[in-house]
Amino acid sequence: MEELYTLEREVGRGSYGVVFEGQMAKTGNVVAIKRLPCSNPESIELYLQELWAMRATAKNHVNVIALHSCLLQTGPRSLKPLKSGKPPLRLVETVLKGTVVGVQQDQRRRKDSSSNLRRTNSNSRLQDKTNTVQARAKLQDLVKSHDCATPQRPPSRGRKRSAQNEDEQDGPLRCLALWLVMEYCDGGDLNHFLLSRPPDPQRDHSVVLQLCSALAFLHSLGITHRDLKPDNVLVCVTPKGPVIKVADFGLSKMSEAAVNGDLTRQRFSSTCGSDFYMAPEVWGGLSYTAQADIFSLGVLFWAVLERITFLEEGSTQEQLGAYVCKGRSGWLMPLGEALWENPEFQLCIPVKFKRAPPLPPPPGPAMCTLLLDMLTSDPDTRPTADQLESRVCSALKEDSEGLRVA
Structure with missing residues (x-):
């Protein structure tokens, strides 16, 4: 290394x-x-x-x-x-x-080598004495040439030949x-980057727009991420502002750039992701499409724009994420779970009581409408990734013009 x-x-x-x-x-x-x-x-x-x-x-x-x-x-x-x-x-x-594979094959190979060695020893007594001497001489020459040649080889050539031999050999490759x-991201993940700084609406809008662009690109390649959350979004700090990077594709799925050009027709069945960002259809164990990514992004956008945070059980680290408070004790329920239990459940956007100080201004009416569209229980009515960026731009523009008029 x-x-x-x-x-x-x-x-x-x-x-x-x-x-x-x-x-x-x-x-x-x-x-x-x-x-x-x-x-x-x-x-x-x-x-x-x-x-x-x-x-x-x-x-x-x-x-x-x-x-x-x-x-x-x-x-x-x-x-x-x-x-x-x-x-x-x-x-x-x-x-x-x-x-x-490598472990079992290695064990079988050792057994085979041991049995071959026993057969060779028993057969060697029947070999001609001259052949035995010649074989020993060849073996000694091979060992000597290996001992002499190895340290004299340039390291780069040695590595290259080693890789070729591993490809060609019949034995197991462990x-x-x-x-x-x-690439290295010096700003850490999105939780750390945003929550370690005072609120900045312009920066938050930039984060949201960059995430839209990233998801549209991934979906255009037929990649459904399936685990979008602040931990899996990294930040590079630059003089012109933060550059957002979607990362961690361990749960992602690839299809042939979409079925008939529409990724929303490709269906998945594995229940995976992180509780607070999973879509209702994933919570319910139903088959789902790339539109589950849109729901996850909706949770993330809402948390970023309103600075909504929570503490996971056993953790003291604040995390960005929207949720529903249930019961007198106010225990937290993921949005996807709440909407799976009750598809008619009405989300209240914006909120006041869940936000972490210092508080940014709440999103405007156009952005609130878009968030509700992203977080609907019906995946078919959510905007697609290629529609999302233009809709976010339009909503932010409409809300800013509304503020100037007011």
């Missing part, structure tokens, strides 16, 4: 992997390096979904995190760069078979971890 990148410090840790701040050895450029241990087929399937989505987006949109390279760890100090058009076949095989090298 140190020949390509250096790991500086850990900057994040989740259920599936660890993210480090690192540097490119040649240029010194700062990067984010995500290590995903390949310990079980379920995790590997998520890693492959993330890899394929990030390869599809490449570096083609300023508001989607850029993937620089991907490396497969095959030994304690052995890394194999993966070519952009070539899938890691051992990992794909692991997912299809439902078992970590896949210990997948390393994703991505």
Whole structure:
């Protein structure tokens, strides 16, 4: 790893992997390096979904995190760069078979080698003495040439040949971890960035518009994110203002850029995402479409524009998110769950009592109407991603003109 990148410090840790701040050895450029241990087929399937989505987006949109390279760890100090058009076949095989391929094959290979060695020893007594001497001489020459040649090889050629041999050999290739090298975002995630600063309506509007642009781009490629939330939105701080980056594609799904040009016809069945941002149809275990992303974005927009926060159980870290208060104790219910239980439930936008001080001005009537459209229980009546950006622009413009008139 140190020949390509250096790991500086850990900057994040989740259920599936660890993210480090690192540097490119040649240029010194700062990067984010995500290590995903390949310990079980379920995790590997998520890693492959993330890899394929990030390869599809490449570096083609300023508001989607850029993937620089991907490396497969095959030994304690052995890394194999993966070519952009070539899938890691051992990992794909692991997912299809439902078992970590390298481990079982390695065990079988050791058994086979042991039995072959016993057969060879028993047969060697029947071999001609001359052949045995010649075989020993060839083996010694091979060992000597290997011992002499290895340290004299240029390191770059050695790595290249090693990768070629691994592709060609019949034996198992142990896949210990997948390393994703991505652009580094110095502003942290959206929770940290916004809540560590005083409210700024202009900045909040910029965040909302950039997220619209990112989602329209992803949906145009046939990518449904399925886990949009502040933790999965990163921020790069620039002199011109924050640049928003949608990240973490572990739960994403790809389809052929849409069915008949309409991603809303591609249906999914897995219940996944984060409670406070999941759409009602996902909460209900129904099949759902990319319109579930629109609902998640609606929750996020509402929280950003009104600075609505909550504390998750067992946490002291405030998070952006809209919700419903239920019962006398005021326990929090995710919007999606509330709308699944009662599709006629009326959301009150804007709100006052849930907002975290200092308070920004509430969104205007046009933006409130758009939020209600995004958060409707009927996914077919939500705006699509390619409609969303223009509608947000129109709503913000209409509300600002209304303020000037007032």
